[in-house]
Amino acid sequence: MQQTFYDFSAFDLLKDKKPLLVCDRVFDSFEIEFPGEAVRFSAFTSNPIYEDVMAGVEVLRENECDFIVAVGGGSSIDTAKSIKYYSRLDLPIMAVPTTSGTGSEATHFAVIYRDGKKLSVAGDHLLPEYVILQAELLKTLPLYQKKCTMLDALCQAIESWWSKRASEESIRYSKEAIRLILGHMESYLRNEAEGNAKMLLAANFAGKAINITTTTAPHAMSYKLTSLYRLPHGHAVAICLPKVWRYMGNFDDIAHALGKRNHEEAISFFEDLLQKLEIRPPQDVNADDVEVLTDSVDPERLSNNPMQPDRETIRSLYKEILGV
Numbered sequence: 001m002q003q004t005f006y007d008f009s010a011f012d013l014l015k016d017k018k019p020l021l022v023c024d025r026v027f028d029s030f031e032i033e034f035p036g037e038a039v040r041f042s043a044f045t046s047n048p049i050y051e052d053v054m055a056g057v058e059v060l061r062e063n064e065c066d067f068i069v070a071v072g073g074g075s076s077i078d079t080a081k082s083i084k085y086y087s088r089l090d091l092p093i094m095a096v097p098t099t100s101g102t103g104s105e106a107t108h109f110a111v112i113y114r115d116g117k118k119l120s121v122a123g124d125h126l127l128p129e130y131v132i133l134q135a136e137l138l139k140t141l142p143l144y145q146k147k148c149t150m151l152d153a154l155c156q157a158i159e160s161w162w163s164k165r166a167s168e169e170s171i172r173y174s175k176e177a178i179r180l181i182l183g184h185m186e187s188y189l190r191n192e193a194e195g196n197a198k199m200l201l202a203a204n205f206a207g208k209a210i211n212i213t214t215t216t217a218p219h220a221m222s223y224k225l226t227s228l229y230r231l232p233h234g235h236a237v238a239i240c241l242p243k244v245w246r247y248m249g250n251f252d253d254i255a256h257a258l259g260k261r262n263h264e265e266a267i268s269f270f271e272d273l274l275q276k277l278e279i280r281p282p283q284d285v286n287a288d289d290v291e292v293l294t295d296s297v298d299p300e301r302l303s304n305n306p307m308q309p310d311r312e313t314i315r316s317l318y319k320e321i322l323g324v
């Protein structure tokens with residue numbers, strides 16, 4: 001079971017504990033005070049790699065930490081979960097998201113990279129026991145990162161909805177996430193407290209949705225875009241989603257939740273949104289990239305997609321995504 005807090009009172013749980021604090025460099029700007037001693041681990045990048053995680057496991061073991069606190073975006077939280085996974089230790093995780101995107105605080109899996117390939121770790125014990133949703137932490141996030149994380153949440157809500165594993169409960173979470181994103185996007189992009197609070201909640205709902213269903217083709221197709229072009233996760237997923245949706249058609253119920261009459265209108269809305277937010281395909285595309293990308297797609301991931309694109313379809317989708 002997970003417990004959610006909306007302030008830092010949850011830090012009382014850290015008294016007499018020796019937490020491993022998994023955070024990025026932005027942490028210092030938050031002036032967060034821990035009640036006791038914490039062992040800091042920040043030696044990981046925005047798309048964390050296996051080697052970084054193993055270094056974190058070493059730090060955890062050497063210092064005999066008995067708690068993991070992750071403060072940051074999806075990278076920090078996924079690194080924290082992966083450290084727990086590979087340490088094989090049973091210790092609680094407290095997740096404090098500082099971006100409103102991945103919803104990683106609400107899922108039982110994590111994504112890291114090994115040799116440029118996506119590596120998933122999963123297990124019920126990876127769902128953080130404690131979550132702090134504190135919108136103040138979003139205030140220092142750069143605008144581009146805010147756009148990318150919001151788009152990740154929106155894509156997760158949509159993909160979860162059309163996933164083969166969607167349930168009544170997961171669709172309820174998707175709907176709520178979409179409602180909050182559309183209703184508070186402007187305020188959030190203006191960096192207002194209300195918009196930030198609602199977007200943090202939206203991301204959490206989208207996380208709860210994919211915790212049930214996992215993600216689908218746009219996410220599966222995004223991972224190599226991220227490692228090849230160093231695109232932030234949300235950016236990479238968002239440029240895939242409208243192309244995949246157009247190939248699949250249908251899902252007018254999702255279009256209605258987006259305030260549109262049918263999927264064509266919803267896809268146009270999504271593409272216009274990307275234009276407006278200046279989220280574009282990468283520029284530095286090589287001739288053989290389409291083949292590299294096509295080879296990268298994990299068919300396992302696609303079994304969850306409502307339609308099974310074959311290799312030729314994936315190739316042509318990548319061409320459309322990259323505009324080549």
Ligand SMILES: [Fe+2]
Binds near residue numbers: 102233
């Ligand atoms: Fe995502």
